[in-house]
Amino acid sequence: MITRHLTDISSKGFKVHEISGAVDTLHNHNRRDYYKIVLVTGDMILTYGDQTIEINGTILFFANPRVPHTVVHRSKEKKGYACLFTEAFIAGRERAEILQSSPLFRTDANPVIPVNSEQAAFLGSLYREMLSVHRSDYDYRNQLLRSCVELIIHEALKIQPSPNGLQQKNAATRITHLFMELLERQFPVESTGDPLRLRTAQDFAGALSVHVNYLNRAVKGFTGKPTSVHIAERIAAEAKALLQHSNWSIADIAYGLGFEYPTYFNNYFKRVTGATPKSFRKRKV
The missing domain is CATH 1.10.10.60 (Homeodomain-like)
Structure with a gap:
């Protein structure tokens, strides 16, 4: 399953999938060629760069390929969604400003944003839309997928508190x-x-x-x-x-x-x- 996901990213620049069921206890991320946005509910410890973050609930996680991270799962199951994409897939002059100010591209930003049930429902609907569009033969599906990613980033920026x-x-x-x-x-x-x-x-x-x-x-x-x-x-x-x-x-x-x-x-x-x-x-x- 993982190999298929990564093959899709390599050939098409984008992949979205649902997360469900039992998970590996330890997950190491060492690849340096794709970004990842994950909406997930679970009990885990995330090490991201020099940070260690304990998570128990629903979060939005932005993984930058330049920052290695490790996830230790403390619960047997997790659920949610993940989209993975290359910088070439998402980048563009019209999106540069929003991307550069987001936790997706700013390695100094907090990569984990807790979300409540209402926010999780809205974000989940965006992921389900991406799943449907990604499987379709819609002529403009890449543009629609980029728009969904941008909406997720906008929602994250709305939720994330201003830095003190x-x-x-x-x-x-x-x-x-x-x-x-x-x-x-x-x-x-x-x-x-x-x-x-x-x-x-x-x-x-x-x-x-x-x-x-x-x-x-x-x-x-x-x-x-x-x-x-x-x-x-x-x-x-x-x-x-x-x-x-x-x-x-x-x-x-x-x-x-x-x-x-x-x-x-x-x-x-x-x-x-x-x-x-x-x-x-x-x-x-």
Whole structure:
């Protein structure tokens, strides 16, 4: 069943299904290529990034593929609905504003929103509409499915309380942890064919779907160092390791670390470490 769902997502960009019956006690989510919105009733513990959230009731859960999560079910059964989709399926200029402000794309937002029986009934009707449309041969079904997802997001934004000072502080802490995790996840660099993709504060802000100024404020406020310094130190540390413990050429190291030309890497490494890659490599014993 799970394989069929994921195959549909891969080929069509969207999948919706009903959740019912017995469930696995532990569910790990490690995929990084699709988003998920779940309306579910159950008793469970959700670990999302650096958060641990206890749930007993009906909730709307927004899973961002950039944030790993684990669900431990404490009840034998759960019920609800889930829709899964790629960013390419849902994204579009006309939807950019609502998506970027939603807990679906903002990794600093609370991913869990409790809902009451009236809200759950309305959200459930949207999922049932998606199930019906997804099975149909309606010519404009993708547009209708996107509209249903957008309605769910609007409802979530209506329900979700406005952030207060403490929540803002917690959000800044969380986005800093996510930045550090995303930075570290890129290493070690193991192939020049799979070069480093995220090398600037703007790159990371885009990956985390937050404004670069917000990311910089959060990271510097929490760690005392700018985002750019963390990135430069980690790239330099990886460069040192490759220079000392691999037989890669300096050009290969440059390409593996995402530099377009070896000269750019040489200048970068010297600026950060005070030595050229060649002179640093000569220190290898």
